[in-house]
Amino acid sequence: KKAVDVGRGGIREMRKRFWFEKFHWFISSEGLLVVGGRDARQNEMLVKRYLRKQDLFLHASIHGAPTVVIRQRAADSSPP
Numbered sequence: 407k408k409a410v411d412v413g414r415g416g417i418r419e420m421r422k423r424f425w426f427e428k429f430h431w432f433i434s435s436e437g438l439l440v441v442g443g444r445d446a447r448q449n450e451m452l453v454k455r456y457l458r459k460q461d462l463f464l465h466a467s468i469h470g471a472p473t474v475v476i477r478q479r480a481a482d483s484s485p486p
Contacts, residue, residue: 460478
């Protein structure tokens, strides 16, 4: 079944959501995707499911701090 959006312009098919849209996210000024967890469950999901070998992982040692993953473009690219 396809999702539809009913608005002023009529009925149109909705676009498929990207995997990172369920997290806090933004595109950095260098063009890298930065993704952060909203809660402990999402922090765990980011690390176990989406963290790749070439990505940067950030986390503060403060209770409740989000996990942040900076997605690198390619395996051979160096951090900015």
